[in-house]
Amino acid sequence: MESAVSIKNLTVNYENVEAIKDINLEIENKDYLAILGPNGGGKSTLLKVILGLIKPSKGEIKIFGKSPEASGSLIGYVPQFSKFDRNFPINVMDVILMGQLKNKFSLFHKFDKCDLEKCNKIMDELQISDLKKRQIGQLSGGQKQKVLIARALIGNPKILLLDEPTASLDSSATNMIYSLLKKLNDTMTIVIVTHDIGVISSYVKNIACLNKKLYYHGESKLTEDIIEHVYGCQVDLVAHGIPHRVLKSHK
Numbered sequence: 001m002e003s004a005v006s007i008k009n010l011t012v013n014y015e016n017v018e019a020i021k022d023i024n025l026e027i028e029n030k031d032y033l034a035i036l037g038p039n040g041g042g043k044s045t046l047l048k049v050i051l052g053l054i055k056p057s058k059g060e061i062k063i064f065g066k067s068p069e070a071s072g073s074l075i076g077y078v079p080q081f082s083k084f085d086r087n088f089p090i091n092v093m094d095v096i097l098m099g100q101l102k103n104k105f106s107l108f109h110k111f112d113k114c115d116l117e118k119c120n121k122i123m124d125e126l127q128i129s130d131l132k133k134r135q136i137g138q139l140s141g142g143q144k145q146k147v148l149i150a151r152a153l154i155g156n157p158k159i160l161l162l163d164e165p166t167a168s169l170d171s172s173a174t175n176m177i178y179s180l181l182k183k184l185n186d187t188m189t190i191v192i193v194t195h196d197i198g199v200i201s202s203y204v205k206n207i208a209c210l211n212k213k214l215y216y217h218g219e220s221k222l223t224e225d226i227i228e229h230v231y232g233c234q235v236d237l238v239a240h241g242i243p244h245r246v247l248k249s250h251k
C-alpha cells in the first residue's frame with residue numbers, strides 16, 4: 001500500500017528563517033501520528049506544506065502518490081486554535097458546511113440536500129446536533145474544536161491533520177477529542193501536532209520529533225527503549241536552547 005504522505009529531503013525556508021531542514025518522513029495509511037516539538041520547531045509549517053499551502057524550498061511531497069495541489073479533497077485540516085468573536089453571526093451548521101465549499105467550483109454554490117444530509121450525519125456522529133443553531137463564538141473550547149473537526153470531515157478526507165487540537169482545552173475536553181480521533185482513525189489517517197508531550201494520547205500509534213530537523217520517528221509504545229529514544233530526541237531539543245514543556249513529563 002502506498003504511503004498516505006511521503007516526504008523526501010524536504011527543506012522549507014521563509015525569507016530569512018530556515019523552518020524545516022532536510023527531513024524524510026513516510027506516514028502510512030491509517031496511521032495515527034503525533035508530531036512533537038517545541039514552539040517554532042516547524043510543526044505548523046510542515047502541515048501547511050502537506051496541505052500545499054506552502055511550497056517546499058527543496059524536496060518532494062506526495063499524498064497517496066500525488067502532489068499536494070492535486071490532493072486537496074483527500075485532506076481535512078483543523079488549524080491551530082482560532083478565536084471567534086463571541087458575536088460573530090455564524091452558527092455551527094454554517095461553519096461545518098463551509099468545509100464543503102472548497103470542493104465546489106461555484107463561489108455562489110448553494111448547499112444541496114446531500115450537503116445538508118452529510119452535515120446532519122456528521123453532527124450526529126460527533127454528538128453536536130443539539131448545537132447546530134448556536135453561534136460559534138459562544139461554544140466551549142471542546143465544543144468548538146468538535147465543530148472544526150466536523151468542518152474538516154465534511155469533504156470525506158482520507159487524512160485528517162490537526163494543529164495543536166487540545167492546546168486550549170481542559171483535561172476532560174482533551175480526553176473527549178482524543179476518543180473521537182481514535183474512532184475516526186478506524187477509517188482515516190490522523191496526524192496531530194503538539195508541543196506538549198503531557199497531552200499525547202495513548203491511542204497514538206507513532207510519534208515523530210521535529211525541531212527543524214526530524215529527530216525521531218517510530219512507535220509510541222512507552223517501552224523503556226522508546227522513552228530513551230524519545231528522551232534522546234528531547235535532549236537534542238533542549239540543546240537548541242528553546243524552552244518547551246516536552247521534557248517536564250519525564251523524570
Ligand SMILES: Nc1ncnc2c1ncn2[C@@H]1O[C@H](COP(=O)(O)OP(=O)(O)O)[C@@H](O)[C@H]1O
Pocket residue numbers: 014015017018019037038039040041042043044045046
Ligand atoms: N509566514 C512566516 N514568515 C516567516 N517566518 C515564519 C512564518 N511562519 C513561521 N515562521 C517561522 O518558521 C519557524 C517555524 O514556525 P512554525 O512552523 O509555526 O513552528 P511551530 O508550529 O512548531 O511552532 C519559526 O521560526 C517561525 O517564526
Ligand SMILES: [Mg+2]
Pocket residue numbers: 043044045080163
Ligand atoms: Mg504551530
